[in-house]
Amino acid sequence: MNSQQEYIQRSIHLKKDLLILVIKILVFIPITYTLIEYESYYNDKRVLQRLVYALNVFLSSNIIISTVRIILLSWYKRRSLYFHTSSRGSFVLGINRIASVLNAVVIIFSLMLAFGINPRDFLTSITIVAAAIALIFKDYITNMISGLIIMFSDQLTLGDYVKIGEYQGQIIDITLVNIVINNDDDDIVMVPNNFVFTTNIVNQSFQNSRKVSVEFELAINHTMDREDLKKRLNDLLNKHSNEVLENSMKLKVLAVQKDVVKYKVQFTLTNLGKTQSQFIKNIVLNEVLKIGN
Template sequence: MIIGLMLAFGIDPKEFLTSITIVAAALALTFRDYITNMISGLIIMFSDQLTLGDYVKIGEHQGQIIDITLVNIVINNDDDDIVMVPNNFVFTNNIINQSFQNSRKVSVEFELDLAHAIDREILKARLSDLLAQHNNEVQEDSMKLKVLAVQKDLVKYKVQFTLTNKGKTQSQFIKNAVLNEVMKIKN
């Protein structure tokens, strides 16, 4: 029926198919990187090698995976910058998934109202003293305190430390102790 309509309007079917083929080839060349990027994204999404929350190093980019899309992997690096790494880049570079080897690293994020905010060094000292009480569970001098954001009426913090042994219950116990100390500051 389509060929009959083409002949009725004076269009040569061979020339039409040739034109369509050339256009399809041009589109494939134009969108080649985007298509391979999407296929790479699907492979990453359905493999169990990378998951949200993993701490990875891909090329010169290092940080925690916060999103995996068809186009890129979104990483929150140690400076709290959001880095979008194209999926093709992931496939052509070495990946170090540090979550597999370092599950002892613990992060606790919390917020303090500006009315309850205290000097960063005082907060760091209080949390260091708290973690020193758990010196059997927490590696000495492994604590880092970061200010994630200062907003209109609150300050967001993140404290990170390394446990001496792997263990989910131990990690949760120390996290609760840190959050209880933060609650004392708020009160």
């Protein structure tokens, strides 16, 4: 089971979500009832009234958000089953991110009510400040919007092996700010969401591709005939037929410069896997070092 499948399985637990929703409703109903029936009692206890009213607002808003979330996830699950399409975690991730943001806003508003602050008056008083904040954090805001577009576009999702500009690796998370990539060196790289829309992207997982590319350079005085180099590397890869499809190797000359010749060797793995890919890359690069020496 890959990363996106694990995420979907964790996220779409409709029975569990429905149970939690029912519990919220069962708590919400008596609180609402007491606010209506015992209004005079709460009028004498203003602090308690604010706290209970704030809790009531939080629960009512949270119930609406949870209900919409469950409906959308249920629709997406049924749609995937009906059209026999694979469920990609980005849509589920997007719904969960939006639900989290809305719940955070509801919590802030509820806390304002609990402390006796009128949210409407508060928002009116900070209109100019909010405009200044929006201007200062415009990159962050556009990053959030870009993140939502990425999530709902369904083009990138958890577990995809991608190349975004100079960064290459497996997507382990998509946040409202950046895409988190685990590269071939096991480094965690965070790529801003805006960057995705300004550079070329290669999604090998989307194409179910098992192709691996290795670029290297050879000094002019150590280079060899292209066909001889191709045969040497092809013979090397054929020794690892369990990992590499036989005779799937291609060798390209990328550039011939004053002191070096740049090459790219491409081959197809028998199975898509990060460990397997890195193992074969190391074998190729070790052979290149032998040629260079």
